[in-house]
Amino acid sequence: MAADKTTRSETFPSGIASVGLGEVEREVPLDDPPPLPPNAGLAVIGKSVPRQNGRAKVTGATRFTVDVTLPGMLHGRILRSSLPHARVRALDLSAVARHPGIRAVLPVARPEDPVAALVRYIGAPVAAVAAVSQSAAEEAMRLIHVDYERLPFVADMDKAREPAAPLVHDAASAPQGSASGFPAPRGLPLNGNVRGPASDSRGDAAKGFAEADIVVEGEYRTQVQMHCCSEPHAIVADWRADGVTVYMSTQFTAGVRHELAETFGLKLSRVRVIVDGMGGGFGSKSTLGAYGRIAVALSRQAQAPVRLVLDREEEQMDSGNRPGTWQRLRIGARRDGSLTAISLLSYGTAGVALGAGVGNMAQALYACPNFTGAQHDVFINAGPGCAMRAPGNVPGAWGLEQAIDELAERLAIDPLVLRDRIDPSAVRREERRIGAERIGWQKRHAPGADPGPVKRGLGVAQSLWAANVQTNSACEVRVMRDGSVEVLSSVQDIGTGIGTVMAQTVAEVLGLRPEDIALRIGDTEYPAGSPSYGSRTTASITPAARVAAWRVLQSLLREAALALNAAPGDLIARDGRILVRDEPGRSMGFGEAAARLRTDRISAVAARGDDYGGFRRRMEDAALAQQDLGGVQFAEAAVDTETGIVRVERVVAVQDCGRPMNPLQIESQVHGGVVMGLSYALFEERILDQHTGRMVNPNLEQYKLAGAGETPAIEVVLLENYQGQSATDAYGMAEPATISTAPAIANAVYNAIGVRLRSLPMTPAAILAALGKIPARS
Amino acid sequence: MVEAASVLVGQGEAAESGGPAVVGPDPVQITLTVNGVARTIEVEPRMTLAEALRGLLGLTGTKISCGRGACSACTVWLDGATVCSCMMLAIDVGTRSVTTIEGLATGGRLHPVQAAFIEHDALQCAFCTPGIVMSCAALLERTPDPTAEDVQRAIAGHLCRCGTYPHVVAATLAAAKARKA
Numbered sequence: 001m002a003a004d005k006t007t008r009s010e011t012f013p014s015g016i017a018s019v020g021l022g023e024v025e026r027e028v029p030l031d032d033p034p035p036l037p038p039n040a041g042l043a044v045i046g047k048s049v050p051r052q053n054g055r056a057k058v059t060g061a062t063r064f065t066v067d068v069t070l071p072g073m074l075h076g077r078i079l080r081s082s083l084p085h086a087r088v089r090a091l092d093l094s095a096v097a098r099h100p101g102i103r104a105v106l107p108v109a110r111p112e113d114p115v116a117a118l119v120r121y122i123g124a125p126v127a128a129v130a131a132v133s134q135s136a137a138e139e140a141m142r143l144i145h146v147d148y149e150r151l152p153f154v155a156d157m158d159k160a161r162e163p164a165a166p167l168v169h170d171a172a173s174a175p176q177g178s179a180s181g182f183p184a185p186r187g188l189p190l191n192g193n194v195r196g197p198a199s200d201s202r203g204d205a206a207k208g209f210a211e212a213d214i215v216v217e218g219e220y221r222t223q224v225q226m227h228c229c230s231e232p233h234a235i236v237a238d239w240r241a242d243g244v245t246v247y248m249s250t251q252f253t254a255g256v257r258h259e260l261a262e263t264f265g266l267k268l269s270r271v272r273v274i275v276d277g278m279g280g281g282f283g284s285k286s287t288l289g290a291y292g293r294i295a296v297a298l299s300r301q302a303q304a305p306v307r308l309v310l311d312r313e314e315e316q317m318d319s320g321n322r323p324g325t326w327q328r329l330r331i332g333a334r335r336d337g338s339l340t341a342i343s344l345l346s347y348g349t350a351g352v353a354l355g356a357g358v359g360n361m362a363q364a365l366y367a368c369p370n371f372t373g374a375q376h377d378v379f380i381n382a383g384p385g386c387a388m389r390a391p392g393n394v395p396g397a398w399g400l401e402q403a404i405d406e407l408a409e410r411l412a413i414d415p416l417v418l419r420d421r422i423d424p425s426a427v428r429r430e431e432r433r434i435g436a437e438r439i440g441w442q443k444r445h446a447p448g449a450d451p452g453p454v455k456r457g458l459g460v461a462q463s464l465w466a467a468n469v470q471t472n473s474a475c476e477v478r479v480m481r482d483g484s485v486e487v488l489s490s491v492q493d494i495g496t497g498i499g500t501v502m503a504q505t506v507a508e509v510l511g512l513r514p515e516d517i518a519l520r521i522g523d524t525e526y527p528a529g530s531p532s533y534g535s536r537t538t539a540s541i542t543p544a545a546r547v548a549a550w551r552v553l554q555s556l557l558r559e560a561a562l563a564l565n566a567a568p569g570d571l572i573a574r575d576g577r578i579l580v581r582d583e584p585g586r587s588m589g590f591g592e593a594a595a596r597l598r599t600d601r602i603s604a605v606a607a608r609g610d611d612y613g614g615f616r617r618r619m620e621d622a623a624l625a626q627q628d629l630g631g632v633q634f635a636e637a638a639v640d641t642e643t644g645i646v647r648v649e650r651v652v653a654v655q656d657c658g659r660p661m662n663p664l665q666i667e668s669q670v671h672g673g674v675v676m677g678l679s680y681a682l683f684e685e686r687i688l689d690q691h692t693g694r695m696v697n698p699n700l701e702q703y704k705l706a707g708a709g710e711t712p713a714i715e716v717v718l719l720e721n722y723q724g725q726s727a728t729d730a731y732g733m734a735e736p737a738t739i740s741t742a743p744a745i746a747n748a749v750y751n752a753i754g755v756r757l758r759s760l761p762m763t764p765a766a767i768l769a770a771l772g773k774i775p776a777r778s
Numbered sequence: 779m780v781e782a783a784s785v786l787v788g789q790g791e792a793a794e795s796g797g798p799a800v801v802g803p804d805p806v807q808i809t810l811t812v813n814g815v816a817r818t819i820e821v822e823p824r825m826t827l828a829e830a831l832r833g834l835l836g837l838t839g840t841k842i843s844c845g846r847g848a849c850s851a852c853t854v855w856l857d858g859a860t861v862c863s864c865m866m867l868a869i870d871v872g873t874r875s876v877t878t879i880e881g882l883a884t885g886g887r888l889h890p891v892q893a894a895f896i897e898h899d900a901l902q903c904a905f906c907t908p909g910i911v912m913s914c915a916a917l918l919e920r921t922p923d924p925t926a927e928d929v930q931r932a933i934a935g936h937l938c939r940c941g942t943y944p945h946v947v948a949a950t951l952a953a954a955k956a957r958k959a
Contacts, residue, residue, distance in 0.1 A: 050897060054895070058907060059880065059882070059892060060880050061839065063838070064841075067832075230937070231903070277904065280905060282939070312843070668940070671943070672902060674941065676941060700937060705939070707934055708929075708947070709934050711930075
């Protein structure tokens with residue numbers, strides 16, 4: 001039955017390069033390329049190639065969505081609710097419609113509809129206009145008259161859990177699931193404002209705790225964090241009779257195209273989504289969003305392009321956030337450190353939305369036979385949360401990694417030794433070893449041991465993140481008759497430099513330089529690429545790019561073979577030439593071979609195949625690889641016990657993402673993860689006035705972000721971890737790089753002062769309160 | 779500090795007549811010297827320099843992110859000094875020369891800071907990058923041989939959500955070296 005065989009067996013490098021590589025056999029599709037050697041044996045992949053769009057970015061030439069101007073373009077503006085909970089009894093748009101500069105008026109809240117008449121948070125869209133200028137659109141806001149019936153509201157998660165609390169949603173209005181974050185499966189019970197639990201268990205937790213010699217228990221809180229993308233949420237919608245073109249600052253052009261088609265009843269072929277420069281998303285630009293639907297509806301009504309850019313206050317009120325959480329963790333262990341049981345109870349709030357769980361850290365990071373978990377979403381009258389860089393596992397790590405350190409101290413075992421005993425991951429074991437050496441773990445002292453008012457400490461924390469893959473992810477590679485090469489996909493570069501990585505991938509196959517490869521990405525006219533979220537872009541698009549390049553190369557080699565009088569299978573592409581493998585003297589230039597093509601260009605399109613060896617789980621267009629991504633971070637912090645100021649002086653981040661494709665760009669991402677994690681640990685917090693439901697710091701001066709002055713020395717170490725799972729064996733990095741930062745700092749703070757902070761952020765006031773120097777904030 | 783006072787008033791004639799001239803609300807004509815070229819535009823008095831550069835002159839390299847001087851994305855040079863262009867009205871620029879990110883590279887040659895930013899990957903999404911580049915380039919004008927702390931201080935007002943700060947510092951130090959070489 002050999003003729004029916006669709007795969008062949010191949011031997012891949014396997015293991016951690018710094019530990020020693022072995023081999024693994026995999027079945028691969030017949031027309032997939034041969035296994036890629038480890039980075040040491042490659043010309044372009046694995047090298048710190050400068051980003052291709054770097055020049056445009058440093059000269060200001062990159063066109064971001066906010067820079068797009070179209071002829072006849074109008075300016076949109078959204079009128080937003082000034083009340084945290086109200087019924088819109090009447091919406092009078094007659095005056096605004098008479099304003100000479102107004103070209104379209106759109107009611108969003110609808111008094112006649114029992115569900116759509118309600119606004120549930122300050123900043124919720126009520127109506128929108130498109131005007132000839134931004135100032136006319138702003139003037140128009142004052143001409144819209146809204147008759148609100150005030151309704152009782154609740155802006156605090158603990159109060160919202162009380163039986164008598166005002167209800168944010170009823171069964172009809174409550175969201176029924178969320179594409180992002182945990183836990184948001186459909187069909188969970190809703191009691192008052194509490195939805196859930198999303199339960200998970202294995203073994204017998206009660207029995208496990210009975211067998212424990214020691215049980216640690218703690219409650220941990222995390223604040224609401226805002227995405228604070230540098231580029232605001234922005235869209236330019238251009239509705240025409242033959243379809244709609246949308247320029248949007250988005251993490252997923254192909255996904256937005258689907259949403260537009262569905263929302264406006266259009267065929268996919270009538271919808272085009274384009275993004276060039278993209279000024280940061282971090283999860284908040286994953287979908288079309290209400291503002292996107294509004295802009296397109298305004299454009300349809302006005303029959304003109306409409307630009308809608310949120311201002312910074314709108315960004316902070318209504319563009320998503322990382323939900324706040326509370327969790328109680330109990331961990332039972334034997335004297336040798338082996339875990340007997342873990343129980344997790346959590347409540348979190350994503351405002352009026354879902355997705356406020358604490359992830360799968362407690363379930364999955366450590367070996368423990370018995371687990372029970374119950375996670376709940378709590379609705380409050382506040383702006384909707386959404387995915388934010390490693391949703392769930394960031395607050396999850398905040399609790400778990402402190403609890404494990406506490407357990408280590410109670411057992412009188414070094415925190416790294418305890419993790420060596422209970423963490424089954426060989427990757428993280430190596431990461432701990434490297435990190436401990438780099439940070440100087442042996443100099444770590446007993447908690448609070450430094451004399452004097454400024455006390456230093458060392459801490460460690462680990463991360464866990466799924467190696468996500470988008471199977472609906474494709475790429476085209478073209479070779480032109482003049483030898484030029486293009487790579488095309490709708491995948492977008494949100495700042496990670498994925499285009500450069502695709503160029504590296506294609507260049508490696510074709511034996512060219514990355515700068516020889518022209519990038520055409522961020523446009524749904526090209527094959528549908530993956531989203532830029534879930535740390536899945538590299539894993540999803542680079543195998544497709546390599547396979548497409550490989551297939552187009554085979555066509556080129558057939559032409560070259562005729563000229564070189566050789567068999568195509570004996571030819572290889574290297575250093576800009578096509579040569580006979582065993583006789584490198586017989587060769588021709590890549591361009592010479594291309595010149596022999598019968599047509600102006602040849603092309604191949606390839607999609608992301610299944611992981612070699614299969615996926616662990618599949619969910620429609622998404623899948624999980626067999627193994628997780630890890631990462632271990634170490635922090636050194638100095639705590640001034642008189643001022644309460646925490647200074648993080650050093651972070652060592654040891655991370656893995658399968659095959660590192662471009663170490664310099666990955667290092668940039670890890671820096672970003674660490675800085676964002678540090679900022680979360682020490683500074684950031686949405687402050688919501690409980691009496692009005694209003695965010696009181698909806699800006700970038702009172703909402704505090706870490707800057708250059710707060711950024712520590714960051715050392716990044718990347719593991720090369722080969723598993724032979726795809727044509728590139730590369731996975732993502734963005735999210736794992738931020739998961740362990742805050743708990744590593746918290747463990748360092750504990751080591752410094754001997755007092756554990758279980759609530760975020762660790763502000764000077766929180767430090768002084770923990771030291772008993774000032775009263776605790778209620 | 780007579781000089782400073784006249785800068786605050788902005789318009790020479792206004793200072794002579796005892797107070798700033800009353801203009802607006804209709805647009806007024808002004809001439810801005812931007813990247814060495816005099817550009818005459820009609821601006822509403824309420825229009826900021828950032829809006830004028832982006833909207834009227836098509837110089838979209840200057841970015842508006844917070845719109846109120848908290849993030850420094852809109853940084854340009856005014857007679858060589860860095861300012862937040864979102865915090866200044868276009869009519870207040872007067873005769874001072876404006877340099878934007880588009881004017882930093884000369885004759886197609888990147889400024890050493892720009893070249894170093896690419897080499898050291900001192901940018902990710904790069905929305906904040908033009909502003910940071912302007913601050914780092916200005917630093918090298920006044921401190922040709924900066925320390926890492928000097929660079930950190932020079933960009934202390936810039937917010938970069940992608941967290942490029944370590945590479946920005948490395949790139950700027952490298953650019954200083956390259957300029958001397």
